[in-house]
Amino acid sequence: MADEFDIAVVGGGLVGAALAWGASGAGRRVALLDEGDLALRAARANFALVWVQGKGLGLPDYAAWTARSAAAWPDLAAALGGETGIDVRYGRPGGLHLALSEAELERRAAWLGRLHNQSPPYTVRMLDRAETARLLPAIGPDVVGASFCPDDGHCDSLRLFRALHAGFQRRGGRYRADSAVDGIRHAGGEFRLATKRGEIRAAKLVLAAGLGNARLAPMVGLAAPVRPQRGHILVTERVAPFLAHPLATLRQTGEGSVMIGDSQEEAGFDTGVDTGVAAAIAARAVRAFPLLARANVVRSWAALRVMTGDGFPIYEQSAACPGAFLATCHSGVTLAAAHATVLAPQIAAGALAPELGVFSARRFDVPAAA
Amino acid sequence: MFRRRPEAAPTLAIRVDGVAVPARAGESVAAAMLAAGLLRFRDAPAGGAPRGPYCMMGACFDCLVTIDGVGNRQACLETVREGMAVETQSGPRALAR
Ligand code: FES
Numbered sequence: 001m002a003d004e005f006d007i008a009v010v011g012g013g014l015v016g017a018a019l020a021w022g023a024s025g026a027g028r029r030v031a032l033l034d035e036g037d038l039a040l041r042a043a044r045a046n047f048a049l050v051w052v053q054g055k056g057l058g059l060p061d062y063a064a065w066t067a068r069s070a071a072a073w074p075d076l077a078a079a080l081g082g083e084t085g086i087d088v089r090y091g092r093p094g095g096l097h098l099a100l101s102e103a104e105l106e107r108r109a110a111w112l113g114r115l116h117n118q119s120p121p122y123t124v125r126m127l128d129r130a131e132t133a134r135l136l137p138a139i140g141p142d143v144v145g146a147s148f149c150p151d152d153g154h155c156d157s158l159r160l161f162r163a164l165h166a167g168f169q170r171r172g173g174r175y176r177a178d179s180a181v182d183g184i185r186h187a188g189g190e191f192r193l194a195t196k197r198g199e200i201r202a203a204k205l206v207l208a209a210g211l212g213n214a215r216l217a218p219m220v221g222l223a224a225p226v227r228p229q230r231g232h233i234l235v236t237e238r239v240a241p242f243l244a245h246p247l248a249t250l251r252q253t254g255e256g257s258v259m260i261g262d263s264q265e266e267a268g269f270d271t272g273v274d275t276g277v278a279a280a281i282a283a284r285a286v287r288a289f290p291l292l293a294r295a296n297v298v299r300s301w302a303a304l305r306v307m308t309g310d311g312f313p314i315y316e317q318s319a320a321c322p323g324a325f326l327a328t329c330h331s332g333v334t335l336a337a338a339h340a341t342v343l344a345p346q347i348a349a350g351a352l353a354p355e356l357g358v359f360s361a362r363r364f365d366v367p368a369a370a
Numbered sequence: 371m372f373r374r375r376p377e378a379a380p381t382l383a384i385r386v387d388g389v390a391v392p393a394r395a396g397e398s399v400a401a402a403m404l405a406a407g408l409l410r411f412r413d414a415p416a417g418g419a420p421r422g423p424y425c426m427m428g429a430c431f432d433c434l435v436t437i438d439g440v441g442n443r444q445a446c447l448e449t450v451r452e453g454m455a456v457e458t459q460s461g462p463r464a465l466a467r
Contacts, residue, residue, distance in 0.1 A: 237463065239465045240461065240462045255415065291465040294440070294441075296442060
């Protein structure tokens with residue numbers, strides 16, 4: 001027996017949940033199909049940052065898309081809180097990127113300078129050591145300065161994830177666990193998805209399955225050239241607050257745990273923890289904040305980001321199978337607001353705005369040499 | 371709540387929040403505190419509820435105390451030493467001390 005929906009979203013992670021929540025309501029019947037517990041779950045690699053600084057060099061539209069999502073985040077947090085009663089603990093105290101040597105500081109300033117020239121006005125500014133210490137009194141002697149962006153913030157990503165799912169179901173959406181999609185047929189203006197729990201029929205289809213998109217996209221005439229990029233995360237015991245601002249690689253949660261994540265590794269689909277990498281991450285964190293040498297690490301894990309060749313997202317509607325959309329990115333938290341409030345309504349309406357055209361995977365098609 | 375068996379008579383003393391607590395060489399800090407009737411080892415950082423040992427085998431992390439100035443030590447895994455300074459904890463551990 002088939003179940004019929006207006007929209008089927010494939011992938012129950014942060015990207016899929018944000019799109020499903022944003023597309024549901026207004027009487028639309030939306031299904032969210034999730035894989036089993038053993039799914040790779042890029043969401044596990046997330047760092048809960050709503051992050052603007054440093055992003056978008058090489059693609060001004062991505063810098064703008066990121067800034068737009070960050071600007072929409074306060075409304076997203078308020079809407080989720082109002083609908084579900086879940087406080088996602090969003091805050092925008094401004095974020096820093098620390099430099100542990102003069103060379104690092106110069107590289108950072110140069111990168112941000114190029115970004116400023118490409119995408120003005122860019123709100124990041126460089127801080128010297130004394131200015132950095134005013135914001136972060138716990139820094140160690142190796143810290144020579146930082147870049148600071150007032151638009152950077154963070155949230156509790158577990159609560160965000162729960163709120164998106166709860167909000168989706170409150171809006172009447174249907175969540176299906178253990179429903180990996182084995183095949184997709186497009187016929188008679190609808191999509192038929194084969195899952196081991198039966199067939200799902202939907203007028204529109206959204207592929208938000210992270211690394212799984214590489215397998216699914218060709219079934220509807222799309223391409224999703226994505227690869228796994230591993231990241232390690234270390235979490236300490238809960239400690240008294242000492243860090244008022246999130247860093248790109250280190251933040252303190254509302255409960256007091258310190259999250260440390262500072263690796264980008266090409267390790268295929270291996271999600272194992274590499275103790276050498278973990279030790280290097282910890283050592284750098286201790287140089288930044290010597291008091292962390294006393295903290296006990298209580299959890300560590302590795303997970304796989306979803307990475308494209310240029311690091312930018314793919315958003316695209318299939319020309320061969322109209323109504324099939326692809327959405328993939330590595331910044332599911334930062335972009336949750338744009339996904340839920342900008343992209344999802346466009347998908348529901350059946351067409352992506354022309355401004356999203358730059359995010360088509362066609363940019364990876366290299367023209368043959370003449 | 372707990373009583374020492376006759377053959378487990380104390381042989382030394384530790385200090386818990388400045389007060390001498392009898393202990394027996396080889397036993398854990400948690401055992402000595404429980405034998406002395408001390409049940410509140412800490413307040414939970416989230417919520418503030420009183421906590422004490424639950425598993426006595428290193429798995430639950432409910433027995434955390436400060437030992438000789440180092441916070442969040444598992445009292446059930448630390449062996450007593452003469453003169454050891456134990457402090458019960460309130461709220462999250464301050465790394466700065
Ligand atoms: S009592 Fe469970 S870890 Fe100590």
